Amino acid sequence: MLDVLSGFLVVVIVIALGFLVGRRDLLGPRAVYTLNMFVFWIATPALLISFLSQADLADVFGENLAVVVLSSVLAGLVGFLGFRHLAGRNVPDSLVTLLACSYCNGSNLGVPLVTHVLGDPTASLPVIIFQTAVYGPAVVLLLDVSTRRQARTEDGGATAHHSIGPLVRELVVGIVRNPLIIAAVAGIILATLRTTADWTLPELIAEPVATLAGAAVPVALIAFGMSIAQVRVLGSTSPKRSVWVAAVVKTVIHPLIAYALARLLFDASGAALLAFVVVAALPTAQNVFTYSQRFGTNTVLARDAGVVSTLLSIPSIAVIALLLG
Template sequence: MLDVLTGFLVVIFVIALGFGVGRLRLLGPGSVYTLNMFVFWIALPMMLIHFLSDADLAQLFGVNFAVVAISTLGAGAVGYAGYRFIAGKSRSNSLVAMLASSYCNGTHLGIPLMAHLIGDPTVTLPVVMFQVGFYGPLSVMMLDLSSEKRASHGLIRELVLSILRNPLIIGAVTGIGLALLKQNTGFVLPKLLAEPIAMVSNATVAVALIAFGMSMAEVKVLQKGLSPVRSVFAASLVKTVVHPFIAWLLGAFVFGTSGSLLLAMVLIAALPTGQNVFTYAQRFGVNTVLARDTVVIATALSLPAMAIIVVLLG
């Protein structure tokens, strides 16, 4: 447990370093975007290939995937019901609140955090696959049906192509293919390919956290008269408290897991709201301020929430 808590302090230090770099603008304009694109298109896929090629695939798509799916849908239902029936908002606005309460930052923050904290980024693969392959596309279609700003008639085709072109899906499928080859034939990547993949993979955590800290330095949230402050904090608390609590109930009492697997599942559920929520909201012109502010506030709440989870379950 002490090692994981120390890992949190290291993560906070690197994020703070990125925040300072962002405040001082040491890397110039547009640097956050460039670093994020490096992480998303190159480093994260390489990390998935590197770790998945030696992974136990049975553990990736068993209980972990079930807990991810059910807890995400449960937290989303809480967020939707609260915004729709308590706050009295429209269906489209409530769908954004649903996503803000349940859609994890499983890529840019989740993979680096799990790689550093528990030494296995592949535990985030179920949430990546579930969100990219099912939850995200389904939510976009629901937003399209309920929003006044309807998307183009080629929405389904666009969604399918976006999944097929997603570098994380490509990296995951490649890694799974290599793992199956190794299990069935003993094949391993030659050193000439394996070492560059490992080298780029090792850069993921530092670059992702630096970029994340820099992005936090550029965002202004909870602006008076513009931001729905109560709803932002409500969605953030559902994401960082209710979502991991549901995952813990499922993992411990429904599926009977314990130890490091239970800890990993609860930590993944405690990840903050993903940036994609703001992207979806902006695309349909619905509840964009709630989406943007919840991403930031949930991120600020997630690290102490995850530290408490480690203390309780570590």
């Protein structure tokens, strides 16, 4: 437990350093974007290749993936039904809330956090693959259908401007070009070659990959701290109550659902249980805001829930580490 908590304390210290750097604007106005792009396109793929190539694939895609799928769907339903029936909002707005309550930041923040807290970045790989390849595209298609139907209703039968063909192509291309998916496939191939043919990467290639992998965690956490210092949320136009509810569902209810599923279905305990719950406690991903902007629905909630859930995820994961570590 002390190892987990001390590792988490290091995460908090590095984030705080990034916050101070952002407050003083020491790295310039576009530094957060540049650092995040380095992490997303170079360092995190290297980290996934480095660890996944040495991992046991059955551990990565077994119970972990099942808990990710079931807990995400259930947490999303809590958000959708609450926003739809209790708040009385339309279907597109409720679908964005569904994502805000269940779509994890598994890459930019998830990989660094689980790497440092759990010591294994592959713990976040199932959620990245599920969300990128299945969950996100499925909800986006529902958003497309519902917003077009909503537009027809509001315009008295007029056709909305969204086209489902380009959207499907955009999603497919996005999945194929996603560096994390590419890295995951490469890592799986390398792991398979290691177990079946006893072949590993030559040292000349493995060393640079490991060096780049080492930059993923600190650079991502610095960028995260800087982004907190530069974002202003919960303004006069924000649905503050809904934002807080969505953030609490994401960082408290979602991990509780994951805990219950892991215990009841798989009798998980120890490090495995901790990994399941920590991954579920990751905050709302930036993709949710991107999707809401794409369809022009519930954008303020998507943006603010991402920031507030990120702030809440720090104490949430700390408590989880304390109780389960």
